[in-house]
Amino acid sequence: MSALPRVAAFLDGYTGTGALSSSSAKLALRDQRLIRRFSTKVAAGAPTPTDDHLDDDCDLTDLLVRNPETTFIYTVAGDSMDLAGILDGDNVLVDRSLSPSSGDIVLAVLAGGEHTIKRLTVRNGVPELHPESSNPENKPLVAEGGELSLWGVVSAVVRRMR
Template structure:
């Protein structure tokens, strides 16, 4: 499976977008003020998802091997090279020259890269050329509208 296309990312631009405060209530107790949605809050997606700009890149996923873990074909990944990989992290790695996205797991006492789709068996890392490119910090899924 080919899991991605590396998209280089230069220093992020600041773009503050409207971000109204959304509150959830346990029950109905009247109507909220219509002005509540326009309180002037903003959200910069780079500030939210890019914790270390010099170590962050974006990657578009191709394939279906991670669908069970919420990563679908054409999703955008935010990948941080500064995070040390641990079991349970989703990684971008080069394995035998192929760039893939998998979850790093210890099965028994051996390291594996595992898919989120049962059609793809775990990849044992013993005796393979594997270089971790980074840890996936966020997944951005765009709905077809």
């Protein structure tokens, strides 16, 4: 497969001012990251017959990211959110454009500059960060007097299975 069409599309995005059009650059790389998608849903319970019909290509960025300019990927370290399905080594997508609400899983920055992912609860106007963990040593964090900043909302979890 020739790289010439991708290179041509990339160069077409050059504006002459030293800047590249991000949409042209994305189009140039788009065909490298597409995954074939089946239109048939797969049962997670009792097996069901499928028609093995390939529907279209799927770009995981389009599937998982609502706001590309404000979404970042973090690798999780620790077990404080394992009962929420977020495990050590997982990658989480954090969207800064989403307004954190009580009940969301958020990325917060503590006063010392540490980053943490926890479930946000707001009680009497005070944000609390709650772990959802099988480890009893993980305790809630209660913010008083600007001890933390809510940096973004976790919008997706990505995990390799093998």
